[in-house]
Amino acid sequence: MNLDWHGAVDAVIHHPLFGIGITLGAYQLVLAAYEKTRWIFLQPVLMSMLVVISVLLLCGLTYSEYRKSTEILNILLGPATVALAVPLYLNLRRIRQLFWPTFTTLVFGGVVATGVCLLLGWWFGAEHMILMTLAPKSVTSPIAMLVAEQIGGVAALAAVFVLITGVIGAIFGPALLSRCGVHSPEARGMALGLTAHAVGTSVALQESEECGAFAALAMSLMGVATAVFLPLAVSLVA
Amino acid sequence: MLLRGLTWLVLFQLLGTAINHLFLSILPGPIIGLLLLLTYLIVRGEVGAPLSEAASTLLRYLPLLLVPPAVGVMVYAADIAADFWAIAGALVLSLLISMVFAGVLMQKLIARQARHEERP
Numbered sequence: 489m490n491l492d493w494h495g496a497v498d499a500v501i502h503h504p505l506f507g508i509g510i511t512l513g514a515y516q517l518v519l520a521a522y523e524k525t526r527w528i529f530l531q532p533v534l535m536s537m538l539v540v541i542s543v544l545l546l547c548g549l550t551y552s553e554y555r556k557s558t559e560i561l562n563i564l565l566g567p568a569t570v571a572l573a574v575p576l577y578l579n580l581r582r583i584r585q586l587f588w589p590t591f592t593t594l595v596f597g598g599v600v601a602t603g604v605c606l607l608l609g610w611w612f613g614a615e616h617m618i619l620m621t622l623a624p625k626s627v628t629s630p631i632a633m634l635v636a637e638q639i640g641g642v643a644a645l646a647a648v649f650v651l652i653t654g655v656i657g658a659i660f661g662p663a664l665l666s667r668c669g670v671h672s673p674e675a676r677g678m679a680l681g682l683t684a685h686a687v688g689t690s691v692a693l694q695e696s697e698e699c700g701a702f703a704a705l706a707m708s709l710m711g712v713a714t715a716v717f718l719p720l721a722v723s724l725v726a
Numbered sequence: 727m728l729l730r731g732l733t734w735l736v737l738f739q740l741l742g743t744a745i746n747h748l749f750l751s752i753l754p755g756p757i758i759g760l761l762l763l764l765t766y767l768i769v770r771g772e773v774g775a776p777l778s779e780a781a782s783t784l785l786r787y788l789p790l791l792l793v794p795p796a797v798g799v800m801v802y803a804a805d806i807a808a809d810f811w812a813i814a815g816a817l818v819l820s821l822l823i824s825m826v827f828a829g830v831l832m833q834k835l836i837a838r839q840a841r842h843e844e845r846p
Contacts, residue, residue: 511793511794515793537793551798565792567735567739568784570756571781571785572760573760573761573767574763574773574782586836588839593828596828597824597827600824600828601821605816608819612811612815614812615808618805622816629792629796630792635757637754638754642805644796644798647796649813652817657821657825664825664826665825670829674832674836675830675836678828712760715754716753716757720752
C-alpha cells in the first residue's frame with residue numbers, strides 16, 4: 489500500500505483552516521510562556537507573529553494565502569475597535585477632578601510624542617511610507633493600524649512599531665520617570681499610557697491602582713485623539 | 727446577552743462605515759463607530775450589561791485579532807532593513823523624550839491646580 493503523504497501534507501497546509509490553526513496555536517503557546525515567565529519581551533502579538541512567520545516560511549506559504557484564511561479574525565477587528573469606547577467612557581467618568589491637567593497634558597504630550605518621532609525619522613532619512621507608519625506609534629495597535637493605512641503608511645509595520653514602542657516604554661519608562669523627579673501616581677500613569685499605550689498601562693497597573701487608571705485613560709484618549717486629528721493634520725499638510 | 731452586545735457593536739461599526747463613505751472620508755469607519763458609541767454612552771449615562779459583556783469579551787481577545795495583520799511584516803522586511811537605524815532611533819528617542827515631557831508637565835499642572843484650590 490502506498491500512502492500519499494505528500495498529498496496529505498499539501499491538503500492540510502492549503503486548507504482554509506490552517507492559517508487560523510497556526511494563529512490560535514502560536515498565540516496560546518506564547519500566552520502560556522508569558523504567564524509562566526512574566527518576561528516583558530514575550531509580548532503575545534510580537535512573539536506569535538514571529539512563530540507564525542516561521543511556520544509560513546517553513547511550509548512555503550505566502551502572506552496573501554495566510555491573510556485570506558484568517559479573514560474572519562480581521563473582520564472582528566472592526567467591532568473590537570468600536571468596543572474601545574466602553575473602557576474610554578468608564579475612565580472618563582473617573583477623572584472629573586483632574587480634567588484640565590489631563591486634557592492639557594494630552595494635547596501637548598500627544599503633539600510632542602508624534603512630532604518628535606516624525607522629526608527624528610525625517611532627520612535620520614526615513615522615506616515617506618515609513619514616516620507615515622511611525623506617526624501613530626504611541627497609540628493602541630488597532631487604532632494605529634487603521635490610522636497608518638489611512639495616511640499612507642502600512643498597517644502591518646505600524647503594529648510592529650507600536651509593540652516595540654510599548655516594550656521599550658515599559659522597560660525604561662518607570663526608572664526614567666523616577667530619575668526626572670516625576671513621583672505623583674497620576675502623572676506617572678498619564679506619561680506611561682500616553683506614550684506606551686497598553687504595555688505601559690500594564691506596567692502602571694503594577695505600580696498602583698490610581699497610576700493604572702490614569703494610564704488606561706491616557707491610552708484611550710490618546711488613541712481617539714490620534715485617530716481623529718492625525719489624518720486631519722496630514723491631509724492639511726499634504 | 728453576548729450576542730445582543732455584539733450586535734450593537736456591529737451596528738455602530740456599520741453606521742461608521744456609512745458615514746465614512748458619505749461625508750468623512752478622512753476618518754476610518756471603525757473610528758467613527760467608536761466616537762458614535764462614546765457619544766451614545768455619554769448621552770445615556772451608563773453602559774448596559776450586554777454591551778459591557780460583549781466589549782470586554784472582544785477586547786480580551788484583541789491581541790489575537792492583531793496577529794494576522796502583524797504577520798504582514800514579512801512582506802516589508804526589505805523596507806525595514808533599508809531604514810533600520812532611522813526607525814530604531816526615531817522610535818527610542820521620541821519615546822523617551824515624550825514620556826519625560828508628559829510626566830513632568832502633568833505633575834506641574836497637578837501641583838498648580840492644588841495651589842489654586844488652596845487659595846481660591
